[in-house]
Amino acid sequence: MEKPVNVTVFPRPNSGSCGSGCNTSCASCSSCGISCGFYEAEQELMDDLYFLLKEIGSYIGKRFLIELIDTADVNYAIERLNVVLATNSEQQVNHQTYGNYLTVSGPLVAVNNHIVSVGDIPEKNVLTELVKEAL
Secondary structure: OOEEEEEEEEEOOOOOOOOOOOOHHHHHHHHHHOHHHHHHHHHHHHHHHHHHHHHHHHHOOEEEEEEOOOOOHHHHHHHHHHHHHHHHOOOOOOOOOHHHHHHHHHHHHOOOOOEEOOOOOHHHHHHHHHHHHOO
């Protein structure tokens, strides 16, 4: 049986909070008066990316295992991100640099730990070619 392709997605951090220093969950945003638009936009972006990757996997003819990293689990997210960064000969992050790195670099997409997209989601045909190259 063919080995599946592992796709790892690192969204921007704190996409599940109100932002602007509120530090409350999106479900409680009314308590600080800040709109949850950032969270909703990020969630829609991640949903679109998930379905795009599923479509690319179907097109390429390979099974994709998609891991959307939970940025709230900071220790695990840093550990996974550092594996990807090391594989790509990039400087690793720590607890002080992690948030800033993903704020600038997110969403970050890696295929079998090789970075294929940083900071945005390319169009389908471009992302397809980047995935093919990473395989």
